[in-house]
Amino acid sequence: MLRFYFEVAGTAFRRQIVYRWANLAGLCTNIFFALIVSYIIIALYAVRPVVAGYDVHDTLRYTWMMQAILMVVLPFGFTDLMQTIRTGDVVTDLSKPCDFYLYWFSREMGKNVYYAIFRGLPTYLAGMVIFKLGVPLTWQSWLAFGLIPPFGATLGIAYRFLYNIVAFWIIEARAVVSFALTIAQFLTGSFIPLPLLPGWLQTIVNWLPFRGFMDLPVQVFLGKISGSLLWGAFGLQVGWLIILTCLVLWLVQVARQHVVVQGG
């Protein structure tokens, strides 16, 4: 069965390739936003050279890395699952002899790999060219970077599944999507880097699942977090992953119990 899930991921990957122009447009958007934020950061850093241990170079890297993994962890407009629930097409997926969540998980994983290669990489490369961002040179950074972001991406999938599956109960759930995305983006540091938030807010945010989405992977990339602090954060990330996954599986069970398949 594992083979099937890999094939699903592969198929989802190929499906993304079909939309080259959409990807190019998306890439431009990522770079555009990263540019705007970069110049704001540069202007702000004219006042003070270092904020909370981050100099202007660190914050620029943080920003570009955020933009680079945004589509992997918190993609805009993911309503695919919701749509199948709305139209009732979900029945074809529910009647397959495979696990419903793993099926969608594999689809999203395939897509994630695509976005990492064709959106993340070029976005960061653009930042490297424009602002001479460079990459970390310690092997520890790369090792941790190989470990933590995949967990972030997995959390992201559980999260997007959650805000889509509400469509089983709320028919028009697009508002839920916007809300879920905005909250998550803020709490994972996509608008303001988490290390720059006031201390009291950081203590709260550090315990929430969102930090593990993007902030933790990016901090690991920057080499700003290491040792026991890193392992603690990683443990928390894994803990939240288990909790969210269990929640998803439970909701799928509940949904199965009383689905009313839309449209006869």
Added chain:
Amino acid sequence: MTVIIDAQALQKNFRVAKRRPGIFGGLRSIVDPEVRIVSAVQDLSLQVQRGEMVGLVGPNGAGKSTTIKMLTGILTPSGGEIRVAGLTPIHQRRELSKRIGVVFGQRTQLWWDLPLLDSLQLLRHLYRVPEARHRENLKQLRVMLDLDEFIDTPVRQLSLGQRMRGDLAAALLHEPELLYLDEPTIGLDVVAKARIREFLLALNTQRSTTVLITTHDMDDIETLCPRILIIDHGRKLYDGAVKDIRTRFGGERTLIAVLDGSELARLAMLPSAEDGLATLPDLPAGVRLLKLDGPQIELGFGREALPAHELVAWLGARYTLRDVTFREPDIEDIIRRIYEKDLLLGDIGMPV
């Protein structure tokens, strides 16, 4: 023959929240929802033998799709017993889904953006069909469904008929024993419909796949299904042979006679009733004149009124006949009559 579907006293209730009209009504419904129980299926029993082709017919909202969804294990019945291929659908859904194929005519399981072949290849891994087996099946289906011309085309570019053929192939690649078809010919043109029907007949004879099909198209039923089940309001109205349905609910048959030209003068002399239609004198009881158009006469008569040959003899004794044909009542009209009058199975005795 062995039983493949065995459902006893199937029941499905849905809870539907009623919204009160107006702003305040809407608010009140949030705090104090008014829940109504709708029974989509009531006390439905059905048995299908291996290798049968059975049509499930009923108006919109009759409970056909709900029944199919219970039989596949997607919906949990509120009551009753189901065994499909020896399994209990809701508990053994995955095992069951490896042995059945499902096509929902208004939905698709194909990947919209990718060539049809991609979706078909993926299914091999889903059902874990050995590669040689899969290749062989695909080859057969490519021929039977004529997939070659569009197998490399992205599904979103396919016509509805082609997509339907693609979906059928997808549902059959793992050689299911049982195929559920939910309105497979919906929206298709005459040629595409005929093609699908031919394929299903071939499938049934060659692989002896059991087929349960819901449709609104009576031609589907007449060409494909020797047996039909009519349901409405979630209850079974009829279960039996298509040919018997005419005898039972048939209403009138029509005799169309073309008289010899020499009779025209006599026909013109016939007295007219108040509504302007001519009347034939001393017609046998139970026979009425439907139409008189030049030399052509149409007589409607009930099956019980008199045997067809006697009517021909009666007419032949009075006029010189050129040609006689009969028209059986349209199956669609019969079914409409059954829906409208809600004729219950109980009224006509036991099922066949």
